[in-house]
Amino acid sequence: MTQTSPKPLRSRAWFDNPSNPDMTALYLERYLNYGLTLEELRSGKPIIGIAQTGSDLSPCNRHHIELAKRVREGIREAGGIALEFPVHPIQETGKRPTAGLDRNLAYMGLVELLYGYPIDGVVLTIGCDKTTPACLMAAATVDIPAIALSVGPMLNGWHRGERVGSGTIIWKAREMMAAGEIGYEEFIDLVATSAPSVGYCNTMGTATTMNSLAEALGMSLPGSAAIPAPYRERPQVAYLTGKRIVDMVHEDLKPSDILTRQAFENAIVVNSAIGGSTNAPIHLTALARHAGVDLPLQTWEEVGHKTPLLVNLQPAGKYLGEDFHQAGGVPAVVAELMRRGQIHEDALTVNGRTIGDNCREAKVVLPDVIRDFDTALVKDAGFLVLSGNVFDSAIMKTSVISPEFRDRYLSDPTSPDAFTGCVVVFDGPEDYHRRIDDPAEGITPDSILVMRGAGPVGHPGAAEVVNMRPPAYLIKQGVHALPCIGDGRQSGTSGSPSILNASPEAATGGAIALLKTGDRMRIDLNTRRVDVLIDAAEMAERRAVFEAAGGYQYPASQTPWQEFQRSMIGELETGAVLEPAVKYHRIVDT
Numbered sequence: 001m002t003q004t005s006p007k008p009l010r011s012r013a014w015f016d017n018p019s020n021p022d023m024t025a026l027y028l029e030r031y032l033n034y035g036l037t038l039e040e041l042r043s044g045k046p047i048i049g050i051a052q053t054g055s056d057l058s059p060c061n062r063h064h065i066e067l068a069k070r071v072r073e074g075i076r077e078a079g080g081i082a083l084e085f086p087v088h089p090i091q092e093t094g095k096r097p098t099a100g101l102d103r104n105l106a107y108m109g110l111v112e113l114l115y116g117y118p119i120d121g122v123v124l125t126i127g128c129d130k131t132t133p134a135c136l137m138a139a140a141t142v143d144i145p146a147i148a149l150s151v152g153p154m155l156n157g158w159h160r161g162e163r164v165g166s167g168t169i170i171w172k173a174r175e176m177m178a179a180g181e182i183g184y185e186e187f188i189d190l191v192a193t194s195a196p197s198v199g200y201c202n203t204m205g206t207a208t209t210m211n212s213l214a215e216a217l218g219m220s221l222p223g224s225a226a227i228p229a230p231y232r233e234r235p236q237v238a239y240l241t242g243k244r245i246v247d248m249v250h251e252d253l254k255p256s257d258i259l260t261r262q263a264f265e266n267a268i269v270v271n272s273a274i275g276g277s278t279n280a281p282i283h284l285t286a287l288a289r290h291a292g293v294d295l296p297l298q299t300w301e302e303v304g305h306k307t308p309l310l311v312n313l314q315p316a317g318k319y320l321g322e323d324f325h326q327a328g329g330v331p332a333v334v335a336e337l338m339r340r341g342q343i344h345e346d347a348l349t350v351n352g353r354t355i356g357d358n359c360r361e362a363k364v365v366l367p368d369v370i371r372d373f374d375t376a377l378v379k380d381a382g383f384l385v386l387s388g389n390v391f392d393s394a395i396m397k398t399s400v401i402s403p404e405f406r407d408r409y410l411s412d413p414t415s416p417d418a419f420t421g422c423v424v425v426f427d428g429p430e431d432y433h434r435r436i437d438d439p440a441e442g443i444t445p446d447s448i449l450v451m452r453g454a455g456p457v458g459h460p461g462a463a464e465v466v467n468m469r470p471p472a473y474l475i476k477q478g479v480h481a482l483p484c485i486g487d488g489r490q491s492g493t494s495g496s497p498s499i500l501n502a503s504p505e506a507a508t509g510g511a512i513a514l515l516k517t518g519d520r521m522r523i524d525l526n527t528r529r530v531d532v533l534i535d536a537a538e539m540a541e542r543r544a545v546f547e548a549a550g551g552y553q554y555p556a557s558q559t560p561w562q563e564f565q566r567s568m569i570g571e572l573e574t575g576a577v578l579e580p581a582v583k584y585h586r587i588v589d590t
């Protein structure tokens with residue numbers, strides 16, 4: 001028997017609308033031509049979209065093509081009708097010049113599809129870095145019942161008996177190659193071993209982060225985020241996800257019921273505990289803005305800084321995705337945070353229950369992988385939000401700061417110690433690659449590397465290039481990291497303690513554009529300030545010269561979309577969204 005919904009299904013306006021028989025007939029006839037029947041389309045069964053992000057172009061999410069079959073079976077079993085359709089693919093590692101261009105493009109495309117077609121509810125197939133925020137942002141904008149299904153991480157990678165994590169190994173291998181320890185072929189081999197199966201990055205990169213946060217937000221079934229892609233539980237949860245979305249349509253349970261300020265605060269705390277990616281603030285800020293939730297960047301420090309690092313995954317720790325799942329996944333982390341009063345237990349989730357009810361009984365199975373507060377890997381592991389005369393805001397991931405650096409510069413709030421050094425400024429990644437190994441640049445262990453021209457406008461979409469390695473000659477002397485600052489992003493798989501997402505960016509006139517190689521800079525983590533030590537008059541003079549020269553010069557757009565996005569995109573601090581899109585909320589009701 002078909003269940004009835006509390007309000008008429010929006011798909012009725014297409015498929016069963018007696019007041020407009022012409023259009024109804026037109027809408028119906030073409031959906032019949034591959035075998036759907038009139039009875040199905042007019043039965044009052046919810047039409048469920050499967051927003052397919054997987055394709056040959058997007059290997060991280062490609063397994064969703066298989067999983068969608070089980071999603072369909074779940075939908076059918078619960079009394080719905082599935083319509084699967086493609087989402088603009090986003091492959092983090094495949095898209096040139098950067099997949100950062102594509103989140104907003106996929107978002108906009110999906111909004112059009114969800115709004116313009118007869119879809120009563122949608123399964124969002126999430127996974128690779130930006131596919132998750134793109135899908136959630138669109139669902140929040142349209143506000144029809146929506147549930148996210150993660151594709152799951154790859155199996156653990158192994159090399160000579162050691163876990164090799166995707167992404168993270170690249171940062172290590174490039175140092176080994178710079179130091180002359182390995183050659184090109186071995187470099188390629190080493191990196192390839194980190195990707196042993198279908199699925200997304202097995203490290204706590206942006207993908208594992210965002211899929212975990214989707215669950216912490218309440219947008220996917222409890223316990224589902226961490227299941228590795230090849231495990232049998234993965235298609236099982238795909239089936240359950242398909243079943244559940246049909247009931248969500250009947251219950252009219254929408255993203256606006258789930259994506260509340262409380263849900264975002266839960267996600268921020270979970271992000272600290274898992275050692276989540278520095279891309280998370282950008283994506284969650286964007287999602288909050290499209291959901292109409294006020295979430296200033298400062299919230300990340302206010303709510304998240306005091307939470308310890310509990311999850312021992314690369315790059316902050318040593319394990320990988322399979323271990324995280326075996327250890328208990330997101331519910332086990334949430335349960336520990338609940339015991340310490342750090343979770344809003346009443347926040348609603350897609351299964352119709354609260355996150356408290358979902359996670360209260362969850363247990364940690366592998367205590368070295370998911371720690372408790374007493375055995376935490378790092379205390380106070382959330383992000384710092386920094387400001388100063390070089391930028392209005394930037395973030396720093398403290399869970400990856402070395403213990404020596406933390407002891408000296410961060411652990412004692414009364415300490416006058418601040419890090420000072422001379423900056424070496426690079427204008428974009430090409431400039432960096434050209435100059436980094438040149439001894440004439442005079443880079444020393446006291447240098448601070450600055451990357452600019454890498455923000456959403458300067459390098460369309462904002463490139464993940466701020467985590468710069470030291471010059472080869474310093475690596476050979478044992479210097480493996482230098483402080484890095486930039487107006488771009490950093491890969492979530494990087495363990496560098498960089499100062500990232502500096503806003504405003506050079507390309508929109510941020511003061512980072514005024515820096516010159518050789519300037520002294522002071523980084524005071526206790527006061528959360530980063531300042532270049534030049535006086536105000538000198539700064540004003542540089543500003544005048546900069547503006548007279550027409551501002552920051554950046555490369556021309558290569559594609560129409562690069563140009564369109566550049567004309568509409570905001571700063572990383574405010575989520576790098578298409579600003580004109582933010583005013584559209586809950587558009588199916590309007």
Ligand code: FES
Binds near residue numbers: 060127129167205207
């Ligand atoms: Fe797709 Fe890392 S490249 S998840």
Ligand code: MG
Binds near residue numbers: 092129206490491492
């Ligand atoms: Mg990335």
